Amino acid sequence: MKIALLGYGKMGKTIERLAVERGHEIVLKVDNDIDNADLQKADVAIDFSVPNAAFKNITTCFEKQIPVVSGTTGWLKKYEEAVELCKKQDAAFIYASNFSLGVNLFFELNRNLAKLMNRFKEYNVAIEEIHHTQKLDAPSGTAISLAEQIVENSDKTGWRLDEAKENEIPVTAKRIENVPGTHSILYNSEVDSIKIEHVAHSRDGFALGAVIAAEWLQHRKGIYSMKDVLGL
Numbered sequence: 001m002k003i004a005l006l007g008y009g010k011m012g013k014t015i016e017r018l019a020v021e022r023g024h025e026i027v028l029k030v031d032n033d034i035d036n037a038d039l040q041k042a043d044v045a046i047d048f049s050v051p052n053a054a055f056k057n058i059t060t061c062f063e064k065q066i067p068v069v070s071g072t073t074g075w076l077k078k079y080e081e082a083v084e085l086c087k088k089q090d091a092a093f094i095y096a097s098n099f100s101l102g103v104n105l106f107f108e109l110n111r112n113l114a115k116l117m118n119r120f121k122e123y124n125v126a127i128e129e130i131h132h133t134q135k136l137d138a139p140s141g142t143a144i145s146l147a148e149q150i151v152e153n154s155d156k157t158g159w160r161l162d163e164a165k166e167n168e169i170p171v172t173a174k175r176i177e178n179v180p181g182t183h184s185i186l187y188n189s190e191v192d193s194i195k196i197e198h199v200a201h202s203r204d205g206f207a208l209g210a211v212i213a214a215e216w217l218q219h220r221k222g223i224y225s226m227k228d229v230l231g232l
Contacts, residue, residue, distance in 0.1 A: 001044060001218060002027045002043045002044075003024055003027065003214060004046070005045075005046055006030050006034065007047060007072065008031050009048070014204060015210055017207075018204065022215075024211070027042050039060070039066050040064060042066055043067075044069065045066050045068045046069045046070075046211070050136065051136065054074075055082060057070075057072075058070055058093065059082060067092035067093070068093055068094075069094045069217060071096055074136060083223055086223055090221055092217050093217075093222075098145070099208075099226060101208075101230065104230055107145065108232055111152075111153055113194075117187050118154040125185065126170045127139075127185055128183075128184045129143040129184075130174045130175075130181070130182040131181055132178060133175045143183060144159075146183060155167070156169050180206075181199075182198070183198050184196070213226065
């Protein structure tokens with residue numbers, strides 16, 4: 001498989017290493033100027049760029065009929081517009097806030113726990129995420145996904161960074177040097193607490209999941225998620 005990397009920071013370099021280990025070829029690396037990039041030589045594109053470049057990267061791939069996998073967060077106000085453009089171009093797209101196999105299993109655990117805990121109003125739920133100091137957005141896309149899953153499966157009305165209103169989920173974002181990513185869900189009552197947590201030990205889990213998603217998407221059309229890729 002010939003891969004175009006859109007964004008060549010730390011994650012892009014990790015994806016490159018793991019993709020080559022799996023027998024794939026990196027044929028293009030784009031940091032900024034996608035307008036002059038020869039996407040046609042790629043079978044699939046993997047986008048881990050920056051929030052203000054992601055939408056253009058993704059939709060340019062649609063125009064060129066290049067399947068695209070994106071893990072860039074912080075641009076999701078334009079996600080529905082991207083979905084409509086994907087349908088219009090009959091293209092292929094997977095977006096995930098987190099491609100890690102472990103995180104996607106954690107998502108399923110979070111959904112099921114939210115349904116269970118919604119019966120017990122004495123518990124208050126909160127989310128905490130910790131990432132490296134170079135992360136540009138807060139809270140993380142993964143934390144937002146976790147919060148939205150709880151809202152969908154409970155009586156909570158929404159989430160808010162730091163100071164939440166009544167019946168909202170408070171989300172705390174911390175930035176600490178050299179932390180790949182930690183996400184915690186805490187249900188707290190006067191008598192006890194229940195906590196589930198996912199701790200990433202390196203970027204490899206995120207990168208490998210993105211490569212696996214690209215392998216899965218390569219010959220497909222349509223809009224998918226990691227649940228489709230992993231059969232969850």
